[in-house]
Structure formats: C-alpha cells, structure tokens
Amino acid sequence: xxxxxxxxxxxxxxxxxxxxxxxxxxxxxxxxxxxxxxxxxxxxxxxxxxxxxxxxxxxxxxxxxxxxxxxxxxxxxxxxxxxxxxxxxxxxxxxxxxxxxxxxxxxxxxxxxxxxxxxxxxxxxxxxxxxxxxxxxxxxxxxxxxxxxxxxxxxxxxxxxxxxxxxxxxxxxxxxxxxxxxxxxxxxxxxxxxxxxxxxxxxxxxxxxxxxxxxxxxxxxxxxxxxxxxxxxxxxxxxxxxxxxxxxxxxxxxxxxxxxxxxxxxxxxxxxxxxxxxxxxxxxxxxxxxxxxxxxxxxxxxxxxxxxxxxxxxxxxxxxxxxxxxxxxxxxxxxxxxxxxxxxxxxxxxxxxxxxxxxxxxxxxxxxxxxxxxxxxxxxxxxxxxxxxxxxxxxxxxxxxxxxxxxxxxxxxxxxxxxxxxxxxxxxxxxxxxxxxxxxxxxxxxxxxxxxxxxxxxxxxxxxxxxxxxxxxxxxxxxxxxxxxxxxxxxxxxxxxxxxxxxxxxxxxxxxxxxxxxxxxxxxxxxxxxxxxxxxxxxxxxxxxxxxxxxxxxxxxxxxxxxxxxxxxxxxxxxxxxxxxxxxxxxxxxxxxxxxxx
RNA sequence: GACUCCGUAGCUCAGCUGGAUAGAGCAACUGCCUUCUAAGCAGUAGGUCAAGCGUUCGAAUCGCUUCGGGGUCACCA
Numbered sequence: 158x159x160x161x162x163x164x165x166x167x168x169x170x171x172x173x174x175x176x177x178x179x180x181x182x183x184x185x186x187x188x189x190x191x192x193x194x195x196x197x198x199x200x201x202x203x204x205x206x207x208x209x210x211x212x213x214x215x216x217x218x219x220x221x222x223x224x225x226x227x228x229x230x231x232x233x234x235x236x237x238x239x240x241x242x243x244x245x246x247x248x249x250x251x252x253x254x255x256x257x258x259x260x261x262x263x264x265x266x267x268x269x270x271x272x273x274x275x276x277x278x279x280x281x282x283x284x285x286x287x288x289x290x291x292x293x294x295x296x297x298x299x300x301x302x303x304x305x306x307x308x309x310x311x312x313x314x315x316x317x318x319x320x321x322x323x324x325x326x327x328x329x330x331x332x333x334x335x336x337x338x339x340x341x342x343x344x345x346x347x348x349x350x351x352x353x354x355x356x357x358x359x360x361x362x363x364x365x366x367x368x369x370x371x372x373x374x375x376x377x378x379x380x381x382x383x384x385x386x387x388x389x390x391x392x393x394x395x396x397x398x399x400x401x402x403x404x405x406x407x408x409x410x411x412x413x414x415x416x417x418x419x420x421x422x423x424x425x426x427x428x429x430x431x432x433x434x435x436x437x438x439x440x441x442x443x444x445x446x447x448x449x450x451x452x453x454x455x456x457x458x459x460x461x462x463x464x465x466x467x468x469x470x471x472x473x474x475x476x477x478x479x480x481x482x483x484x485x486x487x488x489x490x491x492x493x494x495x496x497x498x499x500x501x502x503x504x505x506x507x508x509x510x511x512x513x514x515x516x517x518x519x520x521x522x523x524x525x526x527x528x529x530x531x532x533x534x535x536x537x538x539x540x541x542x543x544x545x546x547x548x549x550x551x552x553x554x555x556x557x558x559x560x561x562x563x564x565x566x567x568x569x570x571x572x573x574x575x576x577x578x579x580x581x582x583x584x585x586x587x588x589x590x591x592x593x594x595x596x597x598x599x600x601x602x603x604x605x606x607x608x609x610x611x612x613x614x615x616x617x618x619x620x621x622x623x624x625x626x627x628x629x630x631x632x633x634x635x636x637x638x639x640x641x642x643x644x645x646x647x648x649x650x651x652x653x654x655x656x657x658x659x660x661x662x663x664x665x666x667x668x669x670x671x672x673x674x675x676x677x678x679x680x681x682x683x684x685x686x687x688x689x690x691x692x693x694x695x696x697x698x699x700x701x702x703x704x705x706x707x708x709x710x711x712x713x714x715x716x717x718x719x720x721x722x723x724x725x726x727x728x729x730x731x732x733x734x735x736x737x738x739x740x741x742x743x744x745x746x747x748x749x750x751x752x753x754x755x
Numbered sequence: 756g757a758c759u760c761c762g763u764a765g766c767u768c769a770g771c772u773g774g775a776u777a778g779a780g781c782a783a784c785u786g787c788c789u790u791c792u793a794a795g796c797a798g799u800a801g802g803u804c805a806a807g808c809g810u811u812c813g814a815a816u817c818g819c820u821u822c823g824g825g826g827u828c829a830c831c832a
Binding site for chain 1: 760766769770775778779781791796797813830831
C-alpha cells in the first residue's frame with residue numbers, strides 16, 4: 158500500500174476521532190515538505206481549524222500524535238510549525254519502496270488510459286519549404302506528448318497531416334518552372350526540401366519586384382499585391398492542378414517527392430516518427446458532406462448567395478463561414494472532413510492537435526461545430542496549443558529570411574556537442590561510431606530539452622547568438638548524471654556486488670540526500686499523470702532535472718564503494734539503479750536518449 | 756476597436772487546483788578534482804512576483820481596473 162495513502166487515511170481517522178470531522182481520505186491534500194523543514198509530506202491544517210475549534214498548532218500536534226500511534230511503521234516522527242504538520246516517514250519504508258516500487262520495470266507505466274485510442278496529430282508541414290525552429294518545437298512536443306500518453310496507458314496513433322497542396326506550393330512550382338533550369342537535389346547536392354524552399358524564396362523576391370514596378374505606375378500597393386503577374390500565374394497553376402493538368406500535376410509530384418525525401422531525413426535525424434500520414438491533396442475536398450449534414454440538422458444555414466454559415470453568437474463568438482458561395486471549401490470545412498475521416502479510420506474518441514496558438518480561435522470554432530453536430534468524438538478534441546519561438550529580433554518570418562533552419566540548427570548542435578566533448582576528452586577510448594552517436598544524442602538532447610522544458614503554452618525565446626547551454630538546467634547535464642550512474646553500475650557488476658538485501662533485514666538510517674531523492678522518485682507516477690492530463694512535457698522535463706540535481710548532491714557527498722557496510726553498499730547500488738532508470742524513462746518521455754558513457 | 760494569452764532576479768525559465776522565509780539555470784564573485792566521470796558540488800550577491808484595488812485567517816496564484824507586450828478577429832491556411 159502506498160504510504161501517502163496510508164497517511165491520508167490515518168489523518169482522516171484522526172480528524173474524525175479527535176475532532177468529529179468527517180472527510181474522505183482521498184480528498185485530503187498533502188504537499189511535499191519545504192526544504193527548510195524536516196519531513197517528507199506536509200498536512201496544512203488551516204482548512205479544518207474552524208470546525209475543530211482549536212488553534213492550528215494544537216490541531217497539528219494532535220493529528221500528528223494520532224497518526225504516529227495509528228501507523229507507527231509508516232511514520233517515524235512529526236513536527237508542527239504554525240499550521241503545518243510535517244510528517245517524517247520511516248527510512249525502512251523508503252527502502253521498501255525502492256525495492257518493491259521504484260525499481261519495478263513498469264513503474265513508469267500507468268493504466269489510466271485503459272488502452273483507449275487517441276490520435277496525436279503533429280508536425281503537419283507545408284511542402285513548399287524546409288522545416289524551421291518552430292516546427293522543431295511542434296515535432297518535439299508532438300512526439301513527447303505521444304510518449305507521455307502511452308505512459309498513461311493510452312493507445313496512441315501518431316499522425317501527420319501533410320499540407321501538400323495549395324497556393325504556397327504553386328509559388329515554389331512557378332518559380333522553379335521559370336528559373337529552375339532542370340535543377341534536382343542530385344544535380345545540386347541540396348536536400349530536396351531546401352531546394353524547393355529556395356524557389357519559394359525566389360518567388361517572393363520576384364513578387365516584390367513586380368509589386369514595386371506596379372506601384373511606380375501609380376497603383377496602390379494593396380492592389381499591386383493582388384495583380385502582380387507572377388501571383389496570377391501561381392493562381393492559375395493552382396486551378397490547373399485542381400483540374401488535373403498533367404504537366405502541373407507531374408511537376409507537383411516531382412517537387413513534393415523531393416520535399417518528402419528531405420523531411421524524412423530530418424524526421425529520422427531528430428528521432429520522430431508517425432504511424433499514419435494524411436495528405437491534404439486527398440482530404441481537401443472532404444467536409445462538404447458534413448456541410449450537407451449540418452444543413453439537414455439545422456446547425457448550419459444557407460444564405461441567398463449560396464454560402465453556408467454557422468451562427469455561434471449564442472456561444473459568445475460570431476458567425477463563421479463553412480462553405481463559400483461558389484461551393485468550395487474553406488479551411489474549417491476540410492478540418493471537419495478530416496476529423497470525420499480520422500474517426501472512421503481509427504475510431505479514436507480522443508484526438509490531439511499539436512498546432513500553434515495562432516489558431517486558438519479556429520479550434521474553439523471547430524470544437525463548437527463538432528459538438529453542435531453531435532459528433533461522438535467532439536468532446537475528445539484537444540488543441541495542444543503552443544506558443545511561438547521568438548528570436549531576439551522578434552518573430553520568425555520565412556519570407557524575410559529571419560528563420561532558424563531546423564537542419565542547420567540540428568547540425569550546429571551536434572557539432573557543438575562534438576567540440577565540447579573533445580575539449581574534455583570525454584570520448585577517449587570510444588570507437589568512431591560510438592563517438593558519433595554520442596555527439597548526436599548530446600546535441601539533440603540539448604536542443605530537445607531546451608525546447609521542452611518550457612511550458613508549451615508559453616512563447617519562448619531562442620537566441621541564436623548564444624548557443625544552447627550544455628551546463629546547468631540542460632539536457633546534457635541530465636545525460637551526464639545518467640552516464641555517471643552507469644559507470645557506478647558497471648563497476649558494481651564487475652565487483653559482483655549484490656543489490657538485493659537479505660529478507661527481513663531493515664536498514665537503520667538513510668542519508669538525508671538519499672531520502673530526498675527517494676521522495677522525488679516516489680512522485681514519478683503522479684508527474685506522468687499530471688503531464689498527461691495537462692499535456693505538458695515540461696512537467697517531466699523539470700521533474701527529471703530535480704531528480705538529477707538532487708542525486709548529484711548525493712553523488713558529491715556520499716561515497717559508494719568506500720562504504721564499509723556491505724548491506725548499505727548494496728542498497729546504494731540499487732538506489733543508483735532506480736535513479737538511472739527514472740532518468741532514462743523520463744528522458745524517453747521527452748524523446749531524449751541517454752548515454753552509458755560521456 | 757473586440758476577443759484572447761502573457762508580464763516573477765541583469766538574462767532564460769519554474770512555482771499558479773490560494774498556504775511556511777518566492778525557486779532553478781545562465782551571467783558575476785569564493786571555494787572543491789591523490790577518492791565512484793568537475794557537462795558536477797558547496798557558497799556569496801541579486802526580487803515592491805508590471806501597478807493599484809478587492810476577496811480571504813492567508814494572494815505570485817482568485818476577481819476587477821490600469822499600464823506594457825504577443826496572438827486572433829478574411830468567401831487565407
């Protein structure tokens with residue numbers, strides 16, 4: 158039985174017997190005791206003093222005394238400071254928890270999700286340019302939340318809805334047609350997505366030129382932007398594409414093919430993957446039947462010009478268009494269709510969309526519509542909204558060339574990891590392959606941790622001038638902690654040190670640092686639960702840092718192999734193993750690998 | 756303008772279902788490698804939690820107002 162719950166039960170019993178106050182044990186809130194006081198868990202008595210009609214200190218003392226008598230094997234002592242009852246657990250209890258719980262293979266695997274299917278859609282790139290820093294945040298968040306939901310017991314399907322059609326693609330295509338002169342990734346040695354992106358930039362350059370020229374003839378800038386010839390060409394190309402024009406279609410196939418090769422290389426490098434791909438070229442016509450359905454149900458209404466709307470003024474929103482007067486889809490029409498398709502394909506009642514917060518309003522509307530239509534999956538739609546990554550110069554804008562390219566950044570991180578590692582001679586004795594692998598996991602670990610440790614909802618700052626740190630509150634520092642523990646475990650195996658304690662043996666006294674680490678380990682499941690409920694990888698990231706930090710204090714202070722008591726030595730090896738396991742499992746929830754040596 | 760999110764140390768961020776003296780990392784300054792990896796540890800300094808009012812035994816946390824910043828409000832995606 159979980160000691161925290163035993164304590165809650167005992168407190169509830171105490172409140173009843175001592176003060177005739179009835180509370181359900183599970184509603185009692187306990188919080189981790191602050192560092193400056195002795196104890197593991199703290200019961201705040203203030204909420205009960207009115208009913209109890211005694212001073213806070215008295216209530217705390219009486220409940221503390223009651224619990225200690227009630228469950229003496231669990232509690233070794235308590236202290237009361239003002240209205241705070243601090244509970245100290247028996248060290249033996251922590252030892253038992255270590256062996257029976259923290260070391261269990263499935264300690265980090267919860268069953269809350271009951272195997273229910275949930276789809277996580279993330280990445281969802283446009284195929285007209287390479288991935289940038291913002292996409293990295295999206296990809297890391299999407300992958301991590303998938304891992305976290307799996308750990309919560311859900312059956313996760315990772316999906317990528319590729320935006321492979323539309324005016325933006327045609328922009329790259331038209332520019333390529335004009336000035337590409339038959340370039341290919343092979344002929345240029347460029348990654349396919351970068352090659353296509355080059356033409357997207359070329360398009361914009363040309364567009365600007367044409368707009369300027371038009372403005373000089375006396376046309377307003379606004380008008381010029383609509384009338385620029387190259388834009389007209391892109392628009393007519395889109396029409397041709399929709400009509401299935403062979404030449405356009407073939408070019409589109411070819412260029413998208415290049416982009417996919419490029420994206421796949423990036424996905425592989427950064428360690429994200431997908432169970433299913435959707436392509437907008439297959440789904441952009443969907444949703445019209447749902448418009449019909451909505452009209453039939455009276456949820457939508459048709460105007461005289463033929464356009465279809467939904468009135469959300471009762472919900473505090475406004476009227477939204479769901480179908481244009483010419484009968485073509487808008488964004489939300491497609492999203493309605495795709496939601497239905499996803500449900501038909503996989504039957505997920507829960508569906509997570511990892512999409513930037515500039516689309517908050519869009520998703521509010523989408524969810525309202527699905528609910529009004531009475532869709533069985535409407536209540537399970539969750540928009541995992543994340544903030545933009547800002548540069549010191551402000552927002553990233555692809556057209557203005559102020560983006561941080563994903564491939565460049567990843568390569569720089571790995572290169573920096575290599576430099577730092579070599580400086581410190583950390584790879585002496587490594588094979589070439591081992592060293593290369595280390596640079597990759599450290600470089601990526603730094604990058605992923607940097608992007609995941611911040612609350613996803615908040616926008617965050619990335620300064621390309623200052624390279625991402627490898628010391629302090631960083632991925633590599635946590636990886637390093639893991640590697641140091643691995644060295645200890647290797648040595649212990651060489652020395653053939655047993656980790657188990659003889660049956661019936663009770664360890665008398667733990668080091669305070671051991672206790673505080675064990676306290677942290679005991680919170681791993683609830684952190685996984687919290688991260689899942691809140692859709693917050695940062696909860697895990699910060700937790701794992703706390704574990705590593707606290708362990709490092711132990712590491713600096715307490716010797717293992719110089720310990721004379723063989724049983725304490727055994728305990729400490731097992732203790733180290735549990736910490737390593739927690740760090741590894743936690744980092745895997747973030748999509749970060751952990752090295753055995755570094 | 757309307758709606759919405761945000762404002763915590765010089766910088767980047769935790770803490771926000773109300774609880775004790777607001778925490779980390781970086782940067783600065785002091786120490787610690789003959790002992791399991793110093794990408795580490797210990798310490799010093801750094802805060803009117805944007806401002807004000809309110810609710811409460813108690814507010815960084817909840818409510819209102821003001822100031823400052825981001826985002827969204829297209830028959831764009």
